[in-house]
Amino acid sequence: xxxxxxxxxxxxxxxxxxxxxxxxxxxxxxxxxxxxxxxxxxxxxxxxxxxxxxxxxxxxxxxxxxxxxxxxxxxxxxxxxxxxxxxxxxxxxxxxxxxxxxxxxxxxxxxxxxxx
Amino acid sequence: xxxxxxxxxxxxxxxxxxxxxxxxxxxxxxxxxxxxxxxxxxxxxxxxxxxxxxxxxxxxxxxxxxxxxxxxxxxxxxxxxxxxxxxxxxxxxxxxxxxxxxxxxxxxxxxxxxxxxxxxxxxx
Numbered sequence: 001x002x003x004x005x006x007x008x009x010x011x012x013x014x015x016x017x018x019x020x021x022x023x024x025x026x027x028x029x030x031x032x033x034x035x036x037x038x039x040x041x042x043x044x045x046x047x048x049x050x051x052x053x054x055x056x057x058x059x060x061x062x063x064x065x066x067x068x069x070x071x072x073x074x075x076x077x078x079x080x081x082x083x084x085x086x087x088x089x090x091x092x093x094x095x096x097x098x099x100x101x102x103x104x105x106x107x108x109x110x111x112x113x114x115x116x
Numbered sequence: 117x118x119x120x121x122x123x124x125x126x127x128x129x130x131x132x133x134x135x136x137x138x139x140x141x142x143x144x145x146x147x148x149x150x151x152x153x154x155x156x157x158x159x160x161x162x163x164x165x166x167x168x169x170x171x172x173x174x175x176x177x178x179x180x181x182x183x184x185x186x187x188x189x190x191x192x193x194x195x196x197x198x199x200x201x202x203x204x205x206x207x208x209x210x211x212x213x214x215x216x217x218x219x220x221x222x223x224x225x226x227x228x229x230x231x232x233x234x235x236x237x238x239x240x
Contacts, residue, residue, distance in 0.1 A: 020207065023200050030197060045163075045170040052164055068153060075146050098150075105153050112161045 006095050008073050019074045022067035029064035052116045065109040069102045138221040141228070142199035145192040152189045187239045194231030199224050 008015050040047060051057055076098040084091040124130065132140070162173040176182050202224045206212055211220035 020204065023204065027197060027200065030193065045167040048163060048170065072146075072150050072153070075143075076150060079143065079147065101150070101154075105157060108157050108161075112157065112164060116164050 006077065006092070008070065008077060015074045015077075018070050022071035022074075025063055025067040026071060029060060029067075032060070049116065052113070058113055058116075061113050062110070065106060065113070068109075069106050073098065073102055133218070134221040134225070135217045138199060138202070138224045141195060141225075142203075145196040145199070148192045149189070149196055152192060155185060155189060183239050187236050190235035190239065191232040194235055195228040198227045198231060 008018060036051065037043060052061070077095060080091050080094045080098070084094055159173060159177075162169045164170075177186065202211070202220050206217075206220070211217055
């Protein structure tokens with residue numbers, strides 16, 4: 001048996017919704033950034049910096065960053081409960097390391113976005 | 117739960133059906149992307165810090181290893197994207213039967229290869 005205490009939404013249904021919602025946000029963000037880069041083959045620093053200076057882009061990027069953390073947490077939690085079933089402490093340590101990564105990504109990403 | 121139920125989880129003795137292959141690749145690409153975020157944040161930070169770091173990043177991205185890593189990340193992202201769209205479609209009830217699930221897996225795998233090749237063309 002696998003504990004559900006570390007489950008993000010404390011239930012499979014919440015996790016399912018969080019994973020889908022974050023997936024849609026990330027898909028739109030990916031397509032937008034891809035489109036922007038493809039549309040400007042000789043991208044200059046001024047254009048790139050200008051894009052990330054916009055408040056709406058900060059909102060969009062922060063939404064994507066939070067989505068990455070939520071989406072990756074659900075995914076990694078699922079992987080850990082699928083494969084690390086022999087030892088609860090080992091699974092917990094794995095989840096702790098993953099959470100450490102994601103928290104670092106979140107703070108690091110906010111620092112980058114708000115330095116612009 | 118009946119703990120005596122027969123189960124065979126020795127993957128070396130199982131021929132995975134196509135939807136299972138599409139699914140495990142989705143998981144592997146997601147696992148890889150988890151660590152790729154560190155590279156992406158590194159690049160984003162350098163690209164936005166100053167004009168000098170932006171140009172330095174452009175130079176670094178012209179290197180062989182950097183191109184290979186970029187292609188790898190784009191490939192994982194591209195496949196994860198395609199397989200994710202399939203997931204969302206299946207959530208809406210599209211392609212849920214055994215036959216259509218197989219068709220969906222074939223489309224996903226082919227689209228994945230196309231995206232990976234296109235990403236390679238774009239990078240090099």
